[in-house]
Amino acid sequence: MRGRSWLLRTAVLAYVGALIALPLYFVFQRMLAHGFGAFARALGDHEMDSALWLTVRVALLAVPLNVIFGVGVSLWIVRHPSSLSRLIDTLVDLPLAVSPIVIGLSLELAYAQNGWLGRPLASWGLHLMFNYWAIVMASIYVSIPLVSRQVIPLLREVGTHQEQTAQTLGAGSVRIFFTVTMRSLTWATAYGVTLTLARVIGEYGAVLIVSGNVAYVTETLTLNIGNNFDNFSPDQGFVGAGLLALSSIFVLLVLGLARHRERLRHEYRP
Amino acid sequence: MSIVLNNITKHYGADLVLDDVSDEIPSGSLTALLGPSGSGKSTLLRIIAGLEPHDGGQVHLHGRDVTTVAARQRNIGFCFQDYAPFNQMSVFDNVAYGLKVRRVPAAQRRREVDDLLGLVRLSEFSDRYPRQLSGGQRQRMALARALAIKPDVLLLDEPFAALDAQVGAEMRVWVKSLQRELGITTILVTHNQSEAMEVADRLVILHRGRIEQVGPPEQVYDKPATDFVHGFLGPLTTWMGTSYRPHDLQLCDDGDGLSARVVDVVRLGFEVRVVVEREGATTWVQLTHHEARQFNPVVGSLVSISAR
Numbered sequence: 001m002r003g004r005s006w007l008l009r010t011a012v013l014a015y016v017g018a019l020i021a022l023p024l025y026f027v028f029q030r031m032l033a034h035g036f037g038a039f040a041r042a043l044g045d046h047e048m049d050s051a052l053w054l055t056v057r058v059a060l061l062a063v064p065l066n067v068i069f070g071v072g073v074s075l076w077i078v079r080h081p082s083s084l085s086r087l088i089d090t091l092v093d094l095p096l097a098v099s100p101i102v103i104g105l106s107l108e109l110a111y112a113q114n115g116w117l118g119r120p121l122a123s124w125g126l127h128l129m130f131n132y133w134a135i136v137m138a139s140i141y142v143s144i145p146l147v148s149r150q151v152i153p154l155l156r157e158v159g160t161h162q163e164q165t166a167q168t169l170g171a172g173s174v175r176i177f178f179t180v181t182m183r184s185l186t187w188a189t190a191y192g193v194t195l196t197l198a199r200v201i202g203e204y205g206a207v208l209i210v211s212g213n214v215a216y217v218t219e220t221l222t223l224n225i226g227n228n229f230d231n232f233s234p235d236q237g238f239v240g241a242g243l244l245a246l247s248s249i250f251v252l253l254v255l256g257l258a259r260h261r262e263r264l265r266h267e268y269r270p
Numbered sequence: 271m272s273i274v275l276n277n278i279t280k281h282y283g284a285d286l287v288l289d290d291v292s293d294e295i296p297s298g299s300l301t302a303l304l305g306p307s308g309s310g311k312s313t314l315l316r317i318i319a320g321l322e323p324h325d326g327g328q329v330h331l332h333g334r335d336v337t338t339v340a341a342r343q344r345n346i347g348f349c350f351q352d353y354a355p356f357n358q359m360s361v362f363d364n365v366a367y368g369l370k371v372r373r374v375p376a377a378q379r380r381r382e383v384d385d386l387l388g389l390v391r392l393s394e395f396s397d398r399y400p401r402q403l404s405g406g407q408r409q410r411m412a413l414a415r416a417l418a419i420k421p422d423v424l425l426l427d428e429p430f431a432a433l434d435a436q437v438g439a440e441m442r443v444w445v446k447s448l449q450r451e452l453g454i455t456t457i458l459v460t461h462n463q464s465e466a467m468e469v470a471d472r473l474v475i476l477h478r479g480r481i482e483q484v485g486p487p488e489q490v491y492d493k494p495a496t497d498f499v500h501g502f503l504g505p506l507t508t509w510m511g512t513s514y515r516p517h518d519l520q521l522c523d524d525g526d527g528l529s530a531r532v533v534d535v536v537r538l539g540f541e542v543r544v545v546v547e548r549e550g551a552t553t554w555v556q557l558t559h560h561e562a563r564q565f566n567p568v569v570g571s572l573v574s575i576s577a578r
Contacts, residue, residue, distance in 0.1 A: 161354035164321050165412075167341045168348040169368035169419055179367075183358040 024245060031242030034235065042239040050216045051224035052243070057132070058220065059200045062139040066196050069140075070147025071182075071189060077148070078155045089152075092145050103141050104209030107134070111210075130212035135220060138206040143199040147192030154188040187259060194255050198248050272297045273318065273423060273455060278327035280313055280479075287313050288324070289479040295472075297332075300449050300456045302466035305476035306502065311459045314476070315425050318457065319348045331422055347416030347454075351428040353408045355400030361387070361411050362396040368419035386414040389448075406437045413445075417452070424449070426458040430465060442469050463503050467491065475499050507554040509575065516543070516556035518578050521565040527576030532567045546575060 032039055042048075077089045095103065111118040111128045121128060128134055162184065166176045182189075204222040211218040219227065221240055228237035273295040280288040287310045295301050303311040316322035318329055320341035328337045336344050356364050365386055369379045387393045390410035400408055409429065416424060429445065430438040446469050449456050460466050466473055467487040475482040475490065475498075483495040494500035500513065507516045510528065521527075521544070530546035530553065537543075542562035544555045555575060567573050 159352075161350045161352060162356055164341070165348060165350065165354045165415075166356075166367065167321065168319055168344070168346050169415070170342045170345075170371040171367070172342065175371065180356060183356070186358070 030238040051219045055221040074148045074151040100205030104206035134210040139200040143196045146195040150188040150192040274330035276328045280324040301472040302470035303459045304466040309476040310479040347421035347424040353412035390414040424456040516554045519555045522576045527574035
C-alpha cells in the first residue's frame with residue numbers, strides 16, 4: 001500500500017504541476033520579465049486601470065445579487081420541495097453546462113434593441129445591451145449556480161431542528177434566519193462567494209459578446225488582456241493576466257486561512 | 271402546570287397518524303409517551319410544542335387554549351433527539367439564546383446562564399463549542415438551553431436514544447432527579463419500554479395513533495388493558511395455550527408441573543433463558559442463575575414446568 005500511495009502522490013503532483021502550477025509560474029515570470037520598473041509603469045496604464053475598475057464595479061453588483069439569489073433559491077429548493085422547485089434546481093445548473101459564448105449570444109438575442117425583450121424595454125428607455133448592465137447580466141448568468149451548489153447540500157445536512165429549537169426559545173423568523181440559518185451557512189456561502197467572484201472577474205466569452213468591448217467604456221480586465229494580445233502588446237497583456245491570477249490566489253488564501261481557524265474550534269476534545 | 275389534550279387528530283396526506291387523542295397530563299408529572307415507531311408519539315409531542323399543525327382538537331397549557339398560538343409564544347422547553355445544538359455558538363451562547371431573545375440584561379443573563387451550566391455540570395465547558403462535547407454533555411447543554419427560558423413544560427423527544435448504553439443509563443437517573451428537583455411538568459417520547467418504566471411516573475401507551483392505556487408504570491405493566499400493551503411492555507411466551515411473561519413460568523419438581531423437553535439453554539449474565547418444547551410448541555422460561563442451578567436443565571433432558 002505504501003508503494004501505491006507514493007505512486008498516487010507522484011501522479012497527482014505531476015498532473016497539478018503540469019496543468020496548473022507550471023503554466024501559472026510562466027505567467028508571473030512574463031509579468032515581471034522586464035523588471036519591476038516596467039511592471040510598475042504597466043500597472044499605471046490608463047486603459048487597463050479603467051478596465052480593472054469596470055471589473056470591480058461589475059463584481060460589486062453581480063456578486064451580492066447572486067449571493068442573495070443563491071441562498072434564497074437554495075432555501076426554496078430544500079425547504080419547500082415541489083415539482084416547480086425541482087425544475088428550478090435543474091435549470092439553475094444550466095450555466096455550468098452551456099458555453100459562455102452561447103450565453104452571451106442568447107442574452108444579445110433577447111435584450112438587444114431589436115430583441116424580443118429588448119424592443120419593449122427600449123421603448124421604455126431601458127437599454128440593457130452593450131453597456132455596464134449587459135456585463136452585469138452576463139456575469140450573473142455564468143455564475144448563478146456557484147452559491148446554491150455550495151449551500152444546498154449543507155442545508156440538507158443541517159436540517160431544521162436548530163431553527164425549530166430557536167422557535168421554541170421565542171425567536172422570530174428574521175432573528176432565526178440571521179442567528180441560526182445563516183450562521184450554519186457562513187462557510188458554504190463564503191466559498192460560493194469566492195467561486196462567484198473568481199468567475200465574475202474572470203469571465204471572457206459571454207462578456208465579449210454582450211459588452212461591445214469598447215475601450216474605457218465596456219472593456220473589462222479580461223477583455224483588456226485579450227485586446228492587448230490582439231494589438232501586439234503582449235507585455236501589457238501579461239501584466240493584466242498576472243494581476244487576475246494574483247487576485248484569485250489571494251481570495252482563495254484568505255478563505256483557506258479563515259476556514260482553518262474555524263475548523264480548530266470544532267474539533268472534539270474529550 | 272397541566273397539559274390537556276382534547277381530541278387531537280392529525281393526518282399526513284391520507285394517513286391518519288393521530289386518531290382522537292385525549293389526555294390530561296398532571297402538573298409536575300413526568301409522563302412518557304411510549305409506543306413503537308410510527309405510533310404517532312413524536313408527532314403528538316411536536317403538536318404540543320406548536321411545531322406541527324394538526325387537523326382537529328385543542329391543546330391547553332395550564333387552562334390556556336394554545337391551539338392557535340405559535341411555538342415561539344408557548345413558553346415550552348423542547349429537546350430534539352439530536353439535541354440540535356447551535357454549532358456555531360459557544361456552550362454559553364447556546365444556553366443564553368432564549369434569554370437574549372427575551373432581552374434579559376447582560377449581567378443577569380450571565381448570572382442565570384452560569385447557574386444553569388452549574389446545574390447541568392458544564393461550568394468548565396462554557397467556552398467550548400458543541401462539536402467539542404461528548405453526547406451526554408451535548409444533551410445536558412440542550413437541557414440547560416431549554417430550561418433557561420423557565421418553560422412551563424419540558425418536552426423531550428427520544429432523549430436517550432442517541433447515547434451509548436452506559437451514558438444513557440446515567441442520564442436517565444440524572445434527568446429523573448433533575449425533573450423531581452425542578453418539579454417541571456415533563457413529557458418524554460420513547461420507544462423503549464424499560465426506559466419509560468424506569469424514568470416516568472406515568473405512561474401513555476400509543477399504538478397506530480390511538481391511546482391504548484394510561485397509568486403508572488406498575489399498573490400498566492401488571493394490568494395491561496389490551497393485548498397490544500401486554501405484548502409491547504415485555505416479552506410473552508405461550509404455555510399450554512395461555513400467554514405468560516417468561517419469568518412467570520418456573521421449573522419445578524416432577525409432581526408439581528407438566529413435563530417438557532429442554533431445547534436450548536442461554537445464559538444472559540445473571541439470567542438464564544430455558545427454551546422447552548412440549549407437544550410441538552416451544553416455550554421460553556426465564557430463570558435467575560440460582561434457580562437454574564437448582565434444577566440444572568440440560569439440552570435434551572426432561573424438566574417440569576409450572577406457572578408461578
